Amino acid sequence: MKPAICFHSAEELARSVHKGVHNAADIIETFIQRIEVTNSSLNAYTHLTIEWAREKARALDQCRKQGGEPGPLAGVPFAVKNLFDVEGEITLAGSEINLENPAAQQDALLIQRLERAGAILLGSLNMGEYAYDFTGENAHFGNCHNPWNLGHMSGGSSSGSGAATAAGIAPISLGSDTNGSIRVPSSLCGIFGLKPTYGCLPRSGSYPFCDSLDHLGPMARTTRDLALSFDALQGFDAEDHACVDKPKLHTLDELDKGIDNLRIARAGGYFINRDFPQAMAAVERVCDLLDVTEVLDIPGAEAGRSAAFLITNMESSSLHLPRLQNRPQDYDPDTRDRFLAGAMLPAAWYLRAQRVRHWYHQQVLALFEHVDVLIAPATPCTAPRIGEKILSINGQPQPLRPNLGYFTQPISAIGLPVCAVPTIDEESGMPIGVQVIAAPWREDLCLRVATHLESQGLQAPLPTGIAID
Amino acid sequence: MPQKPECPEHFDAEAYLDFMAPIVGLSIDEVSRPEVIKLLQTAHNMASIVYSVPLDDTAIDLAPVFVPGRKT
Numbered sequence: 001m002k003p004a005i006c007f008h009s010a011e012e013l014a015r016s017v018h019k020g021v022h023n024a025a026d027i028i029e030t031f032i033q034r035i036e037v038t039n040s041s042l043n044a045y046t047h048l049t050i051e052w053a054r055e056k057a058r059a060l061d062q063c064r065k066q067g068g069e070p071g072p073l074a075g076v077p078f079a080v081k082n083l084f085d086v087e088g089e090i091t092l093a094g095s096e097i098n099l100e101n102p103a104a105q106q107d108a109l110l111i112q113r114l115e116r117a118g119a120i121l122l123g124s125l126n127m128g129e130y131a132y133d134f135t136g137e138n139a140h141f142g143n144c145h146n147p148w149n150l151g152h153m154s155g156g157s158s159s160g161s162g163a164a165t166a167a168g169i170a171p172i173s174l175g176s177d178t179n180g181s182i183r184v185p186s187s188l189c190g191i192f193g194l195k196p197t198y199g200c201l202p203r204s205g206s207y208p209f210c211d212s213l214d215h216l217g218p219m220a221r222t223t224r225d226l227a228l229s230f231d232a233l234q235g236f237d238a239e240d241h242a243c244v245d246k247p248k249l250h251t252l253d254e255l256d257k258g259i260d261n262l263r264i265a266r267a268g269g270y271f272i273n274r275d276f277p278q279a280m281a282a283v284e285r286v287c288d289l290l291d292v293t294e295v296l297d298i299p300g301a302e303a304g305r306s307a308a309f310l311i312t313n314m315e316s317s318s319l320h321l322p323r324l325q326n327r328p329q330d331y332d333p334d335t336r337d338r339f340l341a342g343a344m345l346p347a348a349w350y351l352r353a354q355r356v357r358h359w360y361h362q363q364v365l366a367l368f369e370h371v372d373v374l375i376a377p378a379t380p381c382t383a384p385r386i387g388e389k390i391l392s393i394n395g396q397p398q399p400l401r402p403n404l405g406y407f408t409q410p411i412s413a414i415g416l417p418v419c420a421v422p423t424i425d426e427e428s429g430m431p432i433g434v435q436v437i438a439a440p441w442r443e444d445l446c447l448r449v450a451t452h453l454e455s456q457g458l459q460a461p462l463p464t465g466i467a468i469d
Numbered sequence: 470m471p472q473k474p475e476c477p478e479h480f481d482a483e484a485y486l487d488f489m490a491p492i493v494g495l496s497i498d499e500v501s502r503p504e505v506i507k508l509l510q511t512a513h514n515m516a517s518i519v520y521s522v523p524l525d526d527t528a529i530d531l532a533p534v535f536v537p538g539r540k541t
Contacts (some may be wrong), residue, residue: 081541085475197509198498211533300522303518305523306519307519310512310516310519313512324495325494325495328496328501333501337504340495340497340505340508341505341508342512343493343495344489344493345497349512349516349527350522351531352474352519354531355524355530356524358530358531358532359522359530399511452483
């Protein structure tokens with residue numbers, strides 16, 4: 001089987017298994033070979049479940065030959081950020097400290113759901129320590145490299161998910177997103193990523209970061225693959241106290257409905273910043289393709305972002321306080337210092353931040369009475385070089401690490417569904433994404449608009465920093 | 470007349486660190502200290518923005534919801 005099959009969509013791979021054109025076992029072997037060639041330069045996978053994958057593939061092929069229904073994702077390889085529990089493995093969450101934890105007793109619920117749909121787990125993926133990261137840098141397990149240019153950041157914290165899916169070694173990956181950790185690597189690696197509504201996909205069996213803001217979601221090279229996986233992932237689970245019991249969406253059936261009856265506007269105010277010309281150009285290109293001329297201010301976006309910053313800093317530091325007290329030296333220095341600061345902030349700031357988050361949510365809900373979809377940048381710039389520390393905002397040098405989430409943080413602050421859509425920056429030739437944002441529980445609208453953009457040429461491009469064949 | 474609470478403009482991050490670290494049981498070494506001070510200052514800037522929002526003075530609407538009887 002030719003390695004180029006690794007860039008086929010998940011839907012195409014599953015169709016080929018259904019039709020008997022390919023065996024799942026052959027698909028899995030092809031991906032394993034490509035991982036062996038590619039991963040040493042990317043550092044995307046931290047653990048491979050090769051024997052498990054081979055066994056599952058053989059069983060799936062046997063099932064199909066006997067007339068069984070192998071599922072909508074039959075034989076599709078996938079991988080997960082290493083904060084998802086994988087049975088028999090330690091859930092690292094990007095941390096050396098977690099190496100002392102016992103192995104997980106069972107797979108995370110979302111892994112189980114993808115496997116029920118016929119997908120086959122290939123392994124776990126690199127991430128920023130404890131998900132407090134937008135860069136893809138990790139002091140313990142090594143930096144994750146961008147498949148467009150290995151000297152540049154993959155973005156984080158779902159760094160391995162972005163790099164692996166862009167590089168053709170995981171057609172579908174799962175990530176988490178608290179303030180942008182699905183959308184930032186999607187943007188910097190040139191793929192599609194869906195951060196669903198807060199409370200939509202259960203977080204059962206995943207390592208937490210910030211309970212008020214943690215989301216899980218899929219990343220893929222096509223919108224149809226995002227929809228296929230999202231449809232398989234949905235469903236209530238009482239184990240996650242934030243999970244909301246709502247009817248499932250059938251987004252795959254909605255994708256081709258077009259955009260004619262949708263009210264789409266560009267996010268203004270906070271989201272227009274001439275310090276970020278690459279991001280502005282990406283949004284303008286998308287707005288041109290959608291014939292969008294209206295610009296709507298998002299009231300309270302800066303306050304919402306600030307609230308999310310404080311909530312994240314304080315909740316995550318509370319989670320880690322015992323280890324910060326006893327073994328701070330075992331943290332990645334870049335995350336440790338953020339946790340240390342967060343552990344000392346006054347409770348009044350946290351409570352005010354939660355009130356402001358509630359207030360900002362009400363402001364934005366009112367906005368969605370007049371608009372269906374908002375377009376905003378995903379990252380301020382294309383992938384910075386690994387090791388870069390400073391980003392200029394409004395003419396002032398600011399730390400890069402927290403500010404790669406400048407545009408994503410105000411959106412996840414109130415749990416809105418977002419699809420990151422890839423574009424290419426003409427000058428640098430590097431990818432940069434755009435956020436397609438809808439009202440809560442309207443992932444179908446995000447995916448419809450993303451599908452339209454894909455049909456207009458905004459497809460996940462093949463990365464230039466690694467061998468394709 | 471309801472009054473909007475203020476986040477005082479002056480924030481001495483160094484003094485705050487020295488006061489708070491022992492209260493929460495943290496020991497901040499000399500390697501981390503400069504960066505933690507900067508991060509405390511950043512958090513104060515964020516708090517100033519959060520406090521600039523004109524909230525309803527008579528309501529305490531927190532974003533998370535507590536559901537009595539729910540097991541998780």
